[in-house]
Amino acid sequence: MASREVTARDNGRTAWSRGRPLGVVCPCGHRALVPLERLAVGPGDMRPLLSLALACSACGRRGGDRVDDRGAPRLWLLSSAADEAAFLAAGRTSDTKKEPHPSRPTGAKEGAS
Ligand SMILES: [Zn+2]
Numbered sequence: 001m002a003s004r005e006v007t008a009r010d011n012g013r014t015a016w017s018r019g020r021p022l023g024v025v026c027p028c029g030h031r032a033l034v035p036l037e038r039l040a041v042g043p044g045d046m047r048p049l050l051s052l053a054l055a056c057s058a059c060g061r062r063g064g065d066r067v068d069d070r071g072a073p074r075l076w077l078l079s080s081a082a083d084e085a086a087f088l089a090a091g092r093t094s095d096t097k098k099e100p101h102p103s104r105p106t107g108a109k110e111g112a113s
Contacts, residue, residue, distance in 0.1 A: 004076070011045060012045025022034045023084070024073050025075075028061065029091065034054060
């Protein structure tokens with residue numbers, strides 16, 4: 001199973017079945033691994049993972065329903081210890097530069113309507 005970002009369809013059971021910590025990426029650039037024990041998830045856990053109000057230890061931003069203009073922390077399902085290490089390393093190396101924005105074509109006409 002490859003690592004992937006958590007979607008609205010993933011619940012506590014999804015994380016529990018992976019048996020690995022949940023990766024959290026805050027818009028402020030902070031990354032962390034949250035152990036499953038701390039999430040208290042289990043096989044019958046149908047809570048959507050995106051509803052978990054995880055707070056960023058660097059800036060205090062919270063996940064869950066409260067989303068401001070910079071967005072909420074994003075959650076990742078990781079599949080191995082190597083993926084976890086790579087996940088954290090990616091945060092360290094991108095400290096000084098912004099993550100690339102999802103394709104926004106340059107030169108495209110805007111405000112045509
Ligand atoms: Zn943060």
